[in-house]
Amino acid sequence: MLLCAVPDRHGCRTVHSPTGLGSRFAYGGSSNMIDLKGTKVVVAGGAGFIGSQMVRELLELDCSVVVYDNFLHGSPRNLEDIEDRIHVVFGDLLNEWQLASAFRTHRPDYVFNFVGDTYVPTAYDMPKRFFDINVEGNLNLLMACKMYDVKRVLYVSSTEVYGEAQDVPMAENHVLNPLNTYAVSKLASDRLCFTFHAEHDIPVIIARIYNAYGPRETEPYVIPEIITQLDKSPVVYLGNLDAHRDFTYVSDTAQGLIATLCSDIPDGEAVNVGSGITFSIRELTERIGKAMGHDEIDIRVDERRLRRLDIEMFKCDATKLRNATGWKPTVGLDDGLQRTIEWFRSHGHRWIWEDRIEGTIRHDE
Ligand SMILES: NC(=O)c1ccc[n+]([C@@H]2O[C@H](COP(=O)([O-])OP(=O)(O)OC[C@H]3O[C@@H](n4cnc5c(N)ncnc54)[C@H](O)[C@@H]3O)[C@@H](O)[C@H]2O)c1
Secondary structure (H helix, E strand, O other), X not given: OOEEOOOOOOOEEEEEOOOOOXXXXXXXOOOEEEOOOOOEEEEEOOOOHHHHHHHHHHHXXXXXXXXXXXXXXXXXXXXXXXXXXXXXXXXXXXXXXXXXXXXXXXXXXXXXXXXXXXXXXXXXXXXXXXXXXXXXXXXXXXXXXXXXOOOEEEEEEEHHHHOOOOOOOEOOOOOOOOOOHHHHHHHHXXXXXXXXXXXXXXXXXXXXXXXXXXXOOOOOOHHHHHHHHHHHOOEEEEOOOOOEEEOEEHHHHHHHHHHHHHOOOOOOOEEEEOOOOEEEXXXXXXXXXXXXXXXXXXXXXXXXXXXXXXOOEOOEOOHHHHHXXXXXOOOOHHHHHHHHHHHHHHOOOOOHHHHOOOOOOOXXX
């Protein structure tokens, strides 16, 4: 049973739970939490990979959900099974008029910002677009949140802001040393949230997420790429096999973001969201091979897939989030891979990004 006190300026309520696990998202560590039930939530970038999972999680919480997306990389197909339960606004974050109109119409209580130009190799060809979308887009959204009295907004930042791991695992006070243009644009926006909170009192919290994976991926990140190749043959061509990444199943990531938004962690602060468990790309590939039924696979390095400045290690220290909310991931890698492969097979052995040309790499080209 949840007992709710008077909401504060965030709409936060003091929540007491005899079990410490009062509801699906009251993880038990925090005393001052937002209750999202019945609230209106805008998910900017909600037609994308993680955003479309967030929409599903918010519907579970009885939120009224508005997706704001221009479908640059997201797709209506990511929302088709729930389209009659949500409101979708075809809008661009770079169009302040459209944005203001959407906020004036829908008057959101809370906002998540998943909008991003995200695929690192695309930034080699169009770096300015990354700054337009990732920085100016977020700036416009923060101003709209201020103008329309949004109670709290969560900006989805990235582990990439840290650059190569100096201390492992990586806590929020890790040195910030981004190594690619995507990462620099994410850091600019991450820090903009801090300054906009300090200078304009905008109630914004920053979540630095680690590699998410699962159904409905929109770019050829490593897991969908490996699945696609192993679907055709046991030979797989990849870049840096020794890189270690911290993989989190997408529903765990989305739930971690909800826990962050609802937590009493102060505005302007950054919070890591990641599993804390790393795998090398080689080990990951072997696990995917097994999950797809291959007795043996042949992993080859394709020089063209090596990044110009690559990162050897990302490993999350999620102590801050865990202590504040009790959040921890619930889906292990093998289980998550199995769910992802099943989704891929039941959706015509295709990913959303295969419908686009830009940004994709095909070895057989
Ligand atoms: N996927 C990961 O593992 C990961 C890791 C770290 C950080 N992130 C961050 O999380 C966020 C979501 O990532 P994702 O993988 O779901 O990406 P995604 O590309 O699937 O989602 C981004 C969404 O933003 C939309 N969009 C792009 N430009 C827009 C604009 N100008 N106006 C409105 N909508 C626009 C796209 O159409 C897409 O639906 C991004 O900000 C990304 O930087 C993702």
